[in-house]
Amino acid sequence: MKTRMRGSIVAVSIGLMLGLGGAAYADTIKLGVAGPHSGDLASYGIPTVKAAELVVKKINANGGVNGKQVELLIEDDVCKPEIATNTATKLISDGVDVVLGHICSGATKAALPIYKNAGIVVMSPSATNPALTQSGDYPNFYRTIASDDAQARKEVDFAIDVLGFKKIAVLHDKGDYGKGLAEFARQFIEESKKAEVVLYEGVTPGAVDYSAVVQKIRRSGAEAVIFGGYHPEASKVVSQMRKKRMKITFISDDGVKDDTFIKVAGKDAEGVYASGPQDNSKNPLSNSAIADHKAAYNEDPGAFFENAYAAALALLNAIEQADSTEYEAIRKALQEHKTMTPVGNINFDSKGDAVGVGFAMYQVKNGQYVEVK
Amino acid sequence: MEYFIELFFSGLTRGSIYALIALGYTMVYGIIGLINFAHGDIYMIGAFTAFIIATALSIFGFPLLSIVILAALAAVIWSSAYGYTIEKLAYKPLRHAPRLSPLISAIGMSIFLQNYVLLAQTSDFLAFPELIPDLEFMEPVAHVVGTTDLVILVTTAMAMLGLTLIIKFTRIGKAMRATAQDRTMAMLVGINVDRVISMTFIIGSALAAIGGILIASHIGQINFYIGFIAGIKAFTAAVLGGIGSIPGAVLGGFVLGLTESFATGYVSSDYEDVFAFALLVTILIFKPSGLLGRSDIQKV
Numbered sequence: 124m125k126t127r128m129r130g131s132i133v134a135v136s137i138g139l140m141l142g143l144g145g146a147a148y149a150d151t152i153k154l155g156v157a158g159p160h161s162g163d164l165a166s167y168g169i170p171t172v173k174a175a176e177l178v179v180k181k182i183n184a185n186g187g188v189n190g191k192q193v194e195l196l197i198e199d200d201v202c203k204p205e206i207a208t209n210t211a212t213k214l215i216s217d218g219v220d221v222v223l224g225h226i227c228s229g230a231t232k233a234a235l236p237i238y239k240n241a242g243i244v245v246m247s248p249s250a251t252n253p254a255l256t257q258s259g260d261y262p263n264f265y266r267t268i269a270s271d272d273a274q275a276r277k278e279v280d281f282a283i284d285v286l287g288f289k290k291i292a293v294l295h296d297k298g299d300y301g302k303g304l305a306e307f308a309r310q311f312i313e314e315s316k317k318a319e320v321v322l323y324e325g326v327t328p329g330a331v332d333y334s335a336v337v338q339k340i341r342r343s344g345a346e347a348v349i350f351g352g353y354h355p356e357a358s359k360v361v362s363q364m365r366k367k368r369m370k371i372t373f374i375s376d377d378g379v380k381d382d383t384f385i386k387v388a389g390k391d392a393e394g395v396y397a398s399g400p401q402d403n404s405k406n407p408l409s410n411s412a413i414a415d416h417k418a419a420y421n422e423d424p425g426a427f428f429e430n431a432y433a434a435a436l437a438l439l440n441a442i443e444q445a446d447s448t449e450y451e452a453i454r455k456a457l458q459e460h461k462t463m464t465p466v467g468n469i470n471f472d473s474k475g476d477a478v479g480v481g482f483a484m485y486q487v488k489n490g491q492y493v494e495v496k
Numbered sequence: 497m498e499y500f501i502e503l504f505f506s507g508l509t510r511g512s513i514y515a516l517i518a519l520g521y522t523m524v525y526g527i528i529g530l531i532n533f534a535h536g537d538i539y540m541i542g543a544f545t546a547f548i549i550a551t552a553l554s555i556f557g558f559p560l561l562s563i564v565i566l567a568a569l570a571a572v573i574w575s576s577a578y579g580y581t582i583e584k585l586a587y588k589p590l591r592h593a594p595r596l597s598p599l600i601s602a603i604g605m606s607i608f609l610q611n612y613v614l615l616a617q618t619s620d621f622l623a624f625p626e627l628i629p630d631l632e633f634m635e636p637v638a639h640v641v642g643t644t645d646l647v648i649l650v651t652t653a654m655a656m657l658g659l660t661l662i663i664k665f666t667r668i669g670k671a672m673r674a675t676a677q678d679r680t681m682a683m684l685v686g687i688n689v690d691r692v693i694s695m696t697f698i699i700g701s702a703l704a705a706i707g708g709i710l711i712a713s714h715i716g717q718i719n720f721y722i723g724f725i726a727g728i729k730a731f732t733a734a735v736l737g738g739i740g741s742i743p744g745a746v747l748g749g750f751v752l753g754l755t756e757s758f759a760t761g762y763v764s765s766d767y768e769d770v771f772a773f774a775l776l777v778t779i780l781i782f783k784p785s786g787l788l789g790r791s792d793i794q795k796v
Contacts, residue, residue, distance in 0.1 A: 297766070325766045329725035331513045331711050334506040334645075335760035341639075342499050355621050355717065362716045368639045387623045387717045 151194040152187075152442060154179065154435065155214040157224035157234070159202040168226045170425035171248055172197055175223055177415050178435040188443045200225055204233035211237040219243060220448040221438045223431065228252035235261045242450035244457070246438055248430035256475040263450070265457060265471050267434040267464070268427065269400075269481035275307035275351075277398045277482040278374050281495075282347055283318045285484075286372065292322035292345035294336070294360065296352030304351035304376055321345045328356055333363045340369065347372040354384035358392070365391045372396065377482070385490055397492065398482045401467065403429060409465035433464030433480075437471075502640050503761040504754070509645045509714070511753025512652035516707035517730030518737070518745035519659060520700030526676045526740035527696045528591070530598050534582055534605035535704060536727015537613075538575050540720065542705025543624070543712040544613060546571040550625045564627045571705040578609075579701025580694055588690070606724070613720040621719045624712040644714045651710060655703055656746050663742065668695055676740070729772075736776050738789020747787055751775070 156175045158168030179193045187193060196217050200207040207230035214222060215237065222238060222245045225231040231250040238245050239261060246265040247255075253270040255261060282288050291312055295305035302325065312320050321343040326336055337360070340348060348364075348371060350357050357379040364373070373395045380399035385392045403409040412432045416424040438453075440462040445452035461470045469477045485492040517539055524532045550567040558566070586605050590598040631643045663669040674682040675692045683689050711726065712718045729752065737748025752772055759771035779787065 324760075324764055327765065327768055329722070330768075331715060331726055331729070332506065332510045334509060335503055335757040336765050338499065338502040338506060339761055339765075341502075355719075358621075358717060359715055366638075366642050366644070383621060387621050389623055389716075391716075 151192050152439070152448060153194050153196050153217070153219045154438065155196045155198065155217075155219035155222035155224065157198045157200050157207070157210050157214060157222055158226035158230075160197065160199040162201040164202040164227065167202070167249065167426050168199075170428040171223065171226060171431035173416060173420060173424070174248075174412070174428050174431035175435045177412070177419060178432060178439070181415075182439055188439050189446055193439060200227075200230050200234070202227040202230050204229045207231070207234040208237060210234065215241045215243065221246070221442065221453065223248070223434050223438060225250065226427070228255065231255060231264075235264055239263045244438070244441075244450065244453045246434040248434045249427040259474065261475070262454070265434075265437075265475040265477070267430045267437065267466060267469065267477050267480055270476060271303065272307040272311075273476075273481045274376055274398050275304050276311055277484065278349055278376065278396075279308050279311040279315065281396065281398075281484050282349060282372075282374055283312070283315055285495075286347065288346040288372070289318045290321045290343070290345050290347075291318055292324075292340050292343055292348045293320055294322075294340075294348055294350045294352075295325050296328050296350075296356045297325040298328070298352060300378060301350075301352030301356075301376075305349070308349050308351065326356055326360065328352075333360050334367060336360070337363045337367050337369060340364070340371075341367070345371060347374055350375040350379070352376070353378040354381050354387065358384055358388035361388050361395060362391045374398075380485055380492055382492075385487055385492070392487045392490075395487045396495070397485050397487075399485055399492070401481065401483045402494065403466055406465055406467065408463055412465045429465040430480075433462075433466045433469065433477075436464045437462045437469065437477075499761065503757050505641050505645060506761075507754035507757030508750065509648055509753070510757060511733075511750035512648045513707065513711050513714075513726070513749075514730045514733040514752055515746040515749025516652050516655060516710070517704055517726055518734040518749050519655065519742065520704045521731050521734040522737070522739055522742060522745040523659075523696050523700045525734070526742075527672060528587070528679075528693055529595070530587060531602065531731070531739075532587075532697075532700075533599070533602040533727070533731075534586075534609060535700065536723035536725075536730065537606050537609035538579055538582075538701045538723070539704040539708040539711075539726060540613065540718070540723030541578050541609065542571040542575040542701075542708030543718045543722065544617060544708075544720075545574040545705070546627070546709045546712065547622060547624055547718060550627060554625060560627075560629065563625075567627065568706065568709055571709055572702045575701045575705035575708070576698040579697040579704075583694060583697040588693075606727075610720050610724070617720065619720065621717045624716055624718050626716070627709065627713045644710070648710050648714060651706060652746070655706065656742070659699070659703075659742055662699070668692065672696060732772065732776055735786055736779060738783075738786025740790065741786070741788045744786055744788035751787070 156172050158171050159165050160168050179195055183192050196219050198210045198214055200210040207225055211234040225234055226249045228250040231247050244263050248267050251271045253272045255264055293305050293309050295301040309320050309323055312318050357375050361373050375397045377399045380397035441453050441456035444460040445456040457471045461468050467479050469479050472478055484495040486495050520535045546567040549570040550563050553563045582605050586601045587598050628644045628647050634643045671687045671692045675689055733748040733752045734745045737744030755775050756768045756772050760768050
């Protein structure tokens, strides 16, 4: 009896606190930050919290958004889908206006329907699962990171539209990363109808000789090879192609856009194309965001910091442009208004992917990767 | 037809590489019945030695031919020293222990050597200098057989021939055969068995070093881990051909190399290893001692 009484007192007082809280901050803009802030994946979530804190501090110091101060509501989802749904419910009941998060694709996917029903825009700095935007199931979802297939898309578009190839061989190193990329590349080439995949194969990592595969590429009549994988196999395949006097173009990925590749493949590396993340080091906003982080926390920022910084800026800018925290108005503003962020001057397409964020093509010229304009 | 020939030569190159390493496995097994799992790592040590010497010499501006000869000599001597030392340290004390003990010791040596090179050198891939220049007269057929392919084929043939001659016609060769047949009896007739075993390790390691140099210049890169995969494949080749038999190791190497090459060419390189090991299983079902193996008492 006693315990039950105490329980109800606690419940009542929590209710009062929540009610009071709601009343006290009625004229603030509530930015939810959801992600893993404890547990073994915390290192993916904490940098986003820090980015949000830095952005909010700066914006509040400059008078807030449309005269209102921004308030952070930080909730932990430990990267688990079953907890992320609770996190979402909690944020919504706390009256959140927009959410920065979640971090992991699985947790994001679980939480999105709840936000969708409540009409809340969610922007992730890190969830790269392609279906989150491309399925069209989550019109309330945006992200400031390129999706998993964006790299393959970039390579295929480059091979077909820029270089004009019609016959492409797709190779991979049988690993998760390489094969995943190669699968997307094959799918995109087939969907484009402008070129065909003349060969699709996995090479065995660590083999002593790749000349059989090289001969097979020659027989397939491919004009270019798109390779998914890392630099040790890529440099072997390129070197053996050149040894067998095959001069066709070699296009690869971020796993190959590594100086070790150039060092090992030597002169055979010349002319090889590789996609890699866009270079933000010349963006003054990126530099100042990192400098602020160092000043505030006395360390280098962690994973997805710049993407999170960009997402916080984009969300708050959209609210400012829309002059409202209403769902449709924010969505419209995100698509129509560009925001200067550490990852570039971005807006979003109708599916929710950031325009202008993602990968660039590089080519080896005189022993260095140079961005292809 | 041309495609067939291209694949055939790919398979030959691959097969020669396997054969060169397989010779070392098969020799050691023939004499003391031990599967020397550290053999693949001796091959890696040979490649690293050649890399270091060749890089150093090219800094001093030596001509290519002298670099090749000096690097090869250094690699052969250094690897042989490793082979000799490993035998003395890790296998000789266990010679009368149960069969499993030296086998475990061999696996331990393999892991030790990999980590030793990892710590003493680097975990990165290193660009191996081009020790075999492209020859002018090979240019018309370079798309099928390159200069390195040719050098690998010729070297393997010479190594196998030389080894056969040593075993057939020299004193140490006779002693080796005697030791292989019956170690106790060989000792009783006055053969220094320890010396024979040391010699076997030295010759085997020298062959592995040559293999290391050739393959590293063929593939153009090395790291501490190259010995493992090459070693496993060469071991498969040795078993395929009949472990303990020298022509068997070469035959096994070629059969394995050609199978992989044709499997890649006509089916898919995704299934390269599937075909190679399916072949191994099939042959072992019908000929448990391998293609050219003696079907005497099973040792392991």
